[in-house]
Amino acid sequence: ALAAVEQGDLHGRRIVVTAGGTREPLDPVRYLGNRSSGRQGVAIARAAARRGATVTLIAANLETAAPSEVELVPVSTAAELREAAVALAAEADVVIMAAAVADYRPAAISEGKIKKDEQGDELSLRLVRNPDILKELAEKRAEGRLVVGFAAETEPDRDALLALARKKLDAKGCDFLVVNVVGWDRGFASHDNEIIVLDRGGDIVAEASGSKMSVADRILDAIG
Numbered sequence: 001a002l003a004a005v006e007q008g009d010l011h012g013r014r015i016v017v018t019a020g021g022t023r024e025p026l027d028p029v030r031y032l033g034n035r036s037s038g039r040q041g042v043a044i045a046r047a048a049a050r051r052g053a054t055v056t057l058i059a060a061n062l063e064t065a066a067p068s069e070v071e072l073v074p075v076s077t078a079a080e081l082r083e084a085a086v087a088l089a090a091e092a093d094v095v096i097m098a099a100a101v102a103d104y105r106p107a108a109i110s111e112g113k114i115k116k117d118e119q120g121d122e123l124s125l126r127l128v129r130n131p132d133i134l135k136e137l138a139e140k141r142a143e144g145r146l147v148v149g150f151a152a153e154t155e156p157d158r159d160a161l162l163a164l165a166r167k168k169l170d171a172k173g174c175d176f177l178v179v180n181v182v183g184w185d186r187g188f189a190s191h192d193n194e195i196i197v198l199d200r201g202g203d204i205v206a207e208a209s210g211s212k213m214s215v216a217d218r219i220l221d222a223i224g
Ligand code: CTP
Pocket: 078, 097, 098, 099, 100, 101, 102, 103, 130, 131, 132, 133, 134, 135, 148, 149, 150, 151, 152, 153, 168
């Protein structure tokens, strides 16, 4: 007799994960960036693939290796990430926005390198807002599809943190919000993570801390 092939609980699901941090160019050699390593998003992509899902990872400037078992879509700017996410979300059961998307980009990109001689002792940058990708994905999502957001917050007080997160959840309109406590020595660059998952109504459906891989599994459990 044939042995039953073990299928993971996410078998047949198509999941899109965004990870990393966008870079917004200033000139041909410089950019504005952030400290996201992409490790939590990559861990979610890897965990989902191990559980049988078909995973596409939209990867913005990862500082960690991407898993070989996922389809990789490399991007750099918020505009590129938006284009890839909107296109791929149309075919996905779940989109998980773990990427740190730049809120602003330089209003103009200098064609040549910005030179000190032309700037003097001070340089002001004019920035303009980037579109909110998570909000757009939540607005466009079809019936039965899930959109999961992340919230990186530096608020140390738990109640204040939850209040901020619930406000963000309402503003975004996503199905779940993974609240991530970040700071100079937590969250972004570290290998461990501490998260709280809120559902659409703002109720806590999971809390986890530990390795980004164990946290990834808890997040996937919570969104079902
Ligand atoms: N996000 C997005 N598009 C943006 C900014 C953020 O899709 N232009 C997504 C992130 O990927 C994350 C969620 O929105 O899933 C929350 O990001 P966060 O930076 O915590 O919230 P913001 O809405 O940008 O608010 P702020 O940074 O002012 O706290």
